[in-house]
Amino acid sequence: MRTIHFAGSFEAWRPIARKLLLDQTAPDQITWQAGNDPAADLFASPDVLDEPTQPSVALAIPRKLPELLKYAACYRAPDRWALLYRVLWRVTRGDRSAMLAGDIDGAQLHGRVKSVRREAHHMHAFLRFAERAEDATPRFVAWHEPAHDVLELASGHFHHRMGSVSWLIATPEGAAVCDGTSLSFLSPCPDDLRQLAQGTRDDGEALWRAYYSSTFNPARVNEKVMRGHMPARFWKHLPEGDLIPQLATQARAGQQKLAQTESVGKQAGRQVLIARERAQPVRPLPTSLDECRQCDIWQNATCAVPGAGSSHAQIxxxxxQPGDHEDLAGRPFVGPAGQILDQALASAGLDRAAIFVTNAVKHFKWEPRGGIHGKAATRKHATPKPAEIRACRDWLTKELADIKPLVLVALGRTALASILEVHDPQRIRLADYSGRAFKHDGRWVLTAPHPAAILRNRDEQQRRYFEELCHALTKAAELISTLH
Structure with missing residues (x-):
């Protein structure tokens, strides 16, 4: 067993690993000990330092492997150097599966590379420079506490962005210093630089905090997503960091239902012309439905979406539930699914203004999707849970009592479960009710595919679903004519 002492950097590890490979030293014969003491950059066995006169192993490795190893070397773990050497050992002996995410070593390698890249991104995003006097050197200073050794990896970004000004980034492990031209690194971080970075305050912080507070929109707060994109461990080093918990608490406490904070709502803005059908509802005060807190869906919705249509509707x-467009507009079926519904109503000879359209659940339940590679995240529909459907049943009961329709058309299984007051929608097979009308609680009930299901399908299935929707609406119109 050989104990290898080295400086603890990828640059120091790389030539040592090469010599060990040429010496055919297996991974299980090595113990790696990294340290910052230059004198420790020696082998316990001096013969390892000498190149073999006739190496028996050709060190041919894939082009992308060195970059993967370099990133993984920044991951803080006791076995980081052992993993790197184990992967390198296997690859140089023809086992390239060690580089694949499906391999036990490859999975660790790729997982660590991903974590390091994410940490470098966090440094780019959440590091805040404090400006000093014009004649001070360095002119800008920052303190950052990364979870991995990404200082050297991420500092090139700032060297490129900061131009010819001098700056300092200090971390618990080291410091990056730029004099406006060249970039250098110090390890460990000198105490005077540490104190300078931690103790400098920027005169512009108060202005930034005021701006952040005034633009914070509690209606769009999803704490889980926010903490995923901006981990709380960085908050303490951000000027606005101590404001975030307070603003998030205000959102949870009820400002979310107003769509924006009072201070933002009172600010004058430039008039923007927008089509009436796309405008958000004008609601000076929350309605009783807006104040519903029977379940948690309201927390991430813009507003409640009540039913709409004729107060004397017979159908x-x-x-x-509302979708993304409905959540923003405050009215049901105004998005792509609403367009499909309008086509089906026209095919059945029904006037939308003469019927009443609503949902079993009144708030939009969604989850974020995407938001990577520079693309904005989108709000994707999430199916309400049985408890959430039951929590909204009283609102549907009230609408039924107010409108007094003669015929109900359930668009999808969730709607039918709410009408029948079935505990779990999964127990209902929509096909068992398809194509026929039945009586429930004194009203005729028909079922049809939800227009969104028509959008999700293609070709023959899409055509069949649309025909079923048209048939149900036509049947509803026929029932009304026979009841008079």
Whole structure:
């Protein structure tokens, strides 16, 4: 067993690993000991330092492997150097599966590379420079506490962005110093630089905090997503860091239902012309539905979406829940699914203004999707849980009592479960009710595919679903004519 002492950097590890490979030293015969003492950059066995006169192993490695190893070397773990050497050992002996994410070593390697890249991104995003006097050197200083050794990896970004000004980034492990031209690194971080970075305050912080507070929109706060994109461990080094918990608490406490904070709502803005059908509802005060807190869906919704239509409608269409467009507009079925519904109503000879359209659940339940590679995240529909459907049942009951429709059309399984007051929608097979009308609680009930299901399908299935929707609406119109 050989104990290898070295400086603890990838640059120091790389030539040592090469010599060990040429010496055919297996991974299980090595113990790696990294340290910052230059004198420790020696082998316990001096013969390892000498190149073999006739190496028996050709060190041919894939082009992308050195970059993977370099990133993984920044990951803080007791076995980081052992993993790197184990992967390198296997690859140089023809086992390239060690580089694949499906391999036990490859999975660790790629996981660590991903973590390091994410940490470097966090440094780019959440490091805040404090400006000093014009004649001070360095002119800008920052303190950062990365979870991995990404200082050298991430500092090139600032060297490129900061131009010819001098700056300092200090961390618990080291410091990056730029004099406006050249970039150098110090390890460990000198105490005077540490104190300078931690003790400098920028005169512009107060202005930034005021700006951040005034633009914070509690209606769009999803704490889980926010903490995922901006981990709380960085908050203490951000000028606005201590404001975030307070603002998030205000959102949870009820400002979310108003769509924006009072201070933002009172600010004058430039008038923007927008089509009436796309405008958000004008609601000076929350309605009783807006104040509903029977479940947690309201926390991430813009507003509640009540039913809409004729107060004397004889036909009521009931969907599952509002979608993204409906959540913003405050009205049901105004998005792509609403366009499909309008086509089906026209095919059945029904006037939308004469019917009533609503949903079993009144708030939009969604989850974020995407938001990587520079693309904005989107809000994707999430199916309400049985408890959330039951929590909204009283609102549907009230609409039924107010409108007094003669025929109900359930658009999808969730709507039918709410009408029948079935505990779990999964117990319902929509096909068992398809194509026929049945009586429930004194009203005729028909079922049809939800327009969103029509959008999700293609070709023959899409055509069949649309025909079923048109058939149900036509049947509803026929029932009304026979009841008079």
């Amino acid at each position: 009521m269409l009931i969907g599952e």
